Amino acid sequence: MTSMFENCENIVELNLENFNTSLVEDMESLFKGDKQLTSLNLNNFDTQRVNSMKSMFEDCEKIEILDINSFTTPNLIQMDSIFKNCYNLKQINMNILKFKTENVTSMKDVFYENNVLENIDLSNFNTSSVTNMEGMFYNCKKL
Secondary structure (H helix, E strand, C coil): CCCCCCCCCCCCEEECCCCCCCCCCECCCCCCCCCCCCEEECCCCCCCCCCECCCCCCCCCCCCEEECCCCCCCCCCECCCCCCCCCCCCEEECCCCCCCCCCCCECCCCCCCCCCCCCCCCCCCCCCCCCECCCCCCCCCCC
């Protein structure tokens, strides 16, 4: 699913609840550059096999609430810039017990320029394999 909806700058809403993603291994840049996106339904997204979510939501400038509670990530290796430049992102709903990070090697720019994000629970993030956290919380003024 690499770049599947990348730079679809006029998409406002996407309901992908019925997408079968059980065999997907790469979601890199899936919604990158979708600057008008405000509503995204990812309920039932199966992310068990996904190893890259790099830049998945990067530059989704208008989205305010992102619900990724269904994400289970035992094979995730790459998550650089996943929420980068999500300027209006106020809330990320994620199940921290299912969002596994023990295999992630780089978290560069994960929350870069998330200006309004006030709270994120990272208590279960395992960063033992991470070698790069450059800019991870750069300019997160309210966090």
